[in-house]
C-alpha cells in the first residue's frame with residue numbers, strides 16, 4: 339500500500355469514527371430515557387397459585403378504554419401477594435371493585451383489581467405477603483386478577499414482568515383465545 343493510499347484509508351476511518359461517536363452517544367441517551375419507563379423484575383408472582391394469562395396489552399375494553407394490565411385467570415380465593423416490598427393501600431371502586439395500590443420502596447406502583455376480598459388492612463408489606471384473594475368484584479367477568487405496573491403516571495405492559503415472575507407453567511401467550519377455556 340502506498341503512503342497516499344494509507345493516508346486515504348486513515349482519513350476514511352477518521353471520518354467514520356467522527357460520524358459514529360455522536361451517534362453512539364445518542365443511542366446511550368435514548369437507552370437512559372427508555373429505562374425510566376421500565377420496571378425491574380418482580381420479586382414474586384402476583385398470584386400465589388395456578389393461573390393462566392396472555393398478553394392483552396392495548397386490547398379494546400368497554401367505553402373505548404384500552405386494556406392496561408394483565409388478566410390472570412385463577413380460581414376464586416387464590417391468594418394474591420405483594421410483588422415487592424412496599425406500602426399496600428386497599429381501595430374500592432366501581433371499575434376495579436376491591437382493589438389494591440402497592441407502592442414499592444423503589445417508587446413504582448402496582449394495581450390489583452377485582453379481588454374477592456382483601457387480607458387484613460392497608461399496611462406496609464413484604465414481597466410475597468398475602469394481601470388479598472382472587473375474585474370478580476367491580477367491572478369483571480369471571481374470576482381473575484387484573485394487574486398493572488406503573489413506573490410513573492402511565493402503565494406499561496406488565497406481561498413480560500408477570501411472565502418472568504410466574505414461570506412457564508402459567509404462560510399461555512401463544513394459545514389462541516378460543517382454546518383457553520379448554521386449558522384452564
Ligand SMILES: [Zn+2]
Pocket residue numbers: 405407408409483484485
Ligand atoms: Zn383486566
